[in-house]
Amino acid sequence: MESSKAELIPKAFDSKSQEEKMYKLWEDSGYFKPENVKEYLEKSNKEIKKPFVMTLPPPNANGDLHMGHTCGYSFHDAMARFNRMTGHPTLLIAGKDHAGIQTESVYTKILRSEGIDKWDLGRDEFNKRCYEFCLNASNNARSQEKRIGLSTDWDREFFTLDPRLTSVVYDTFFRMLNDGLIYRDKRIINQCPNCRTALADIDTYHKELPGIFAYIVYPFVEEEDKKRAKDKFGVEGITVATTRPETMLGDTAVAVSPKDDRYKEFVGKKVLLPIANREIPIITDDDIDIETGTGALKVTPAHSPVDFEIAKRNNLEIINVINEEGKMSGNIPERFLGMDTLECSKALVKELDELGLFVKLERIKHEVAVCERCDTPIQPIISFQWYVNTKPLAQKALEALKKGDTKVIPDGQQKALTYFFENIEPWCISRQLWWGHRIPIWYSGSKELHDWLADNPGKTTQDFEKEVGKEAHGSGKVFASVEKPEVDPDWENEKNLEFESESDVFDTWFSSGQWPFSTTMSINGFDEYYPTDVMVHGRDILFWWSARMMMLSLYRTGKTPFHTVFLHGIINAPDGSKMSKSKGNTVSPIELFDRYGVDSLRLWYYSDALPGANAPLREEKIKGNRNFINKIWNASRFVLMNIDDSEILEISKRLAEGNIKSERVTQSNAHIARVKRYLGKHQYNLGTEDIREFFWHEYCDKWIEEVKGAIKDEKVNSEKRIELLSELVYLLKENLKIMHPFIPYITESVWQELVGLGLADGILMIEQI
Secondary structure (H helix, E strand, C coil), X not given: CCCCHHHHCCCCCCHHHHHHHHHHHHHHHCCCCHXXXXXXXXXXXXXXXXXXXXECCCCXXXXXXXXXXXXXXXXXXXXXXXXXXXXXXXXXXXXXXXXXXHHXXXXXXXXXXXXXXXXXXXXXXXXXXXXXXXXHHHHHHXXXXXXXXXXXXXXXXXXXXXXXXXXXXXXXXXXXXXXXXXXXXEEEEEEECCCCEEECHHHEEEEEXXXXXXXXXXXXXXXXXXXXXXXXXXXXXXXXEECCHHHHHHCCEEEECCCCCCXXXXXXXXXXXXXXCXXXXXXXXXXXXXXCCCCEEEECHHHCHHHHHHHHHHCCCCCCCECCCCEECCCCCHXXXXXXXXXXXXXXXXXXXXCXXXXXXXXXXXXXXXXXXXXXXXXXXXXXXXXXXXXXXXXXXXXXXXXXXXXXXXXHHHHHXXXXXXXXXXXXXXXXXXXXXXXXXXXXXXXXXXXXXXXXXXXXXXXXXXXXXXXXXXXXXXXXXXXXXXXXXXCXXXXXCCEEECCCEECHHHHHCCHHHHHHHCCCCHHHHXXXXXXXXXXXXXXXXXXXXXXXXXXHHCCCCCCEEEEECEEECCCCCCCCCCCCCCCCHHHHHHHHCHHHHHHHHHHHCCCCCEEECCHHHXXXXXXXXXXXXHHHHHHHHCCCXXXXXXXXXXXXXXXXXCHXXXXXXXXXXXXXXXXXXXXXXXXXXXXXXXXXXXHHXXXXXXXXXXXXXXXXXXXXXXXXXXXXXXXXXXXXXXXXXXXXXXXXXXXXXXXXXXXXXXCHHXXXX
């Protein structure tokens, strides 16, 4: 050979520098925008198919991306690139989530580290500073999203507190309120005493903690019952076992199973609640487990979801004895007021023992729900909150699943989602936070007045003033409005009228549950871009996010928001345990990017993070993927270095003519068709395995070696050399195309070397497969 410009190609693939270079090339090209893809297809006389649209799960706007984020985004990007290369103008809508409780918790800790107390700062100043904090954190997260190769239209990125989205979120609230789907009610909630807010179940986790089982005698009221109990049980009452003695001050019954022969003769009788000295009945309930404890359950409706349901079925009184801060409160003996729950529990056990009503105490370990943000044990308390009646919404979602309008991958999770919709409970959408969308409600008079009237049916504002000792200043009715109302038709004394705004904010899932339509409604492309196509996330938020997106989208638009929910694997620590900062077993994706390159990590996600599965991090496999990436670079460089500069023009001409046919081309076409089917069916692990095996063992080990041997003694520019080298470059280009959705950086880098030699044109990202 005389000379080859390919000798200028770097000997090694420098992933980091190439990632920066290639991403800038893609972003500058404008092909992240669907309208530019459409224009390209028109000019190229290519078939233009319907747009492919995905709204991406917005990461929390308060920190770095984790392995789960980059896993999901790898699948998003593979889908986007594949659809863009098969005739679909493609739009990925990215965003950042204000993440109410998470961000408030994170930023409160930051303030505390600076010696600033959130409560001293005040709500308005806190929100102002938190907004700036989120914007800075968002910029950092965006740079990491770009690093993974995410081909999204950044001009259409949204923050969930964007005024355009807020307008849609409020409109949904107003409509649901008018339709009777949103209401205010008094129910059991998960209360975090430290964060001082109601929590969704997803905001809690279960932790094994030391505890007690206290056995307490509730003496019967009637002397005859005391005697019978003494003869039968050895004590003058019924013995209950509880892990939370402090809640007994709020007991309103003792429940036994109707099948429990031990207690049949006492059903309907009354016992005296110790220390509180209230008479409460013995009732039956089918949900009581005969084998648990003594088989007699103390019923505390205000502080146990199970007991709350028993109370509803049996029309029991509900007495709240623990407040939002986890302190004892309400109508209880004065000596217990203000105690924390543990202190009260110890004091009660001591007094019960002195009264001869304490039987024994067992030390146990039990699962306790704790706040995910601050690790504080949850207090179930009864509280007025805003709720969504989800049953009619879930029915529509069930119909969509049954009709096949939306399917879930894997199938087992579709069954789980169906079960969730069939057994759905009301959804608490109010949070006692500062950070988030303030619920657009105004109370005539005060929130306290409204809730008091709701809690005391038949009573009036005059009764409120007399019993509570405060002036009413309004009718107690609610008005749904962003701005403060001016009048209350039911309140005659206008000079005395005051309005109090709702201080609670929406549960973050209420706004993010509207993500598919709130975003597409806000970019002036709703008719073209909604419904979206695929929703990708881990199975851990299937019920909390996809379920809610389906319900709210069907309510607002009449259409399911996506035809497919793809649940990628959950990334765990190498030992299979959940990654956790507190455990110190988290791994930063950025570290892996720097160590092995983005393409290497992406390949691992596709092969190991299978739908619905757990994927323990396997760094050795990622390292092995880097060998494959280097193989692509080295093999491509070898092919190009075997082309003399004087042969490039003729090879380029033959490539443009597209008449290259051979058995190798036939085999390659079959391989490409097979991988396309895998991508179309979301079988990324099979596609990953196929591209690796084919390129390494067919293209490199066989074809390059065969061509190398065949042209060994041929003169430069001979027909045989031109023919075989043209075929080899053609096969390289076709295989780069089908590999591009999986590993975009290496494939685009090689493509641009081909462009530099005059053997390819444009950008690989927009080439059609």
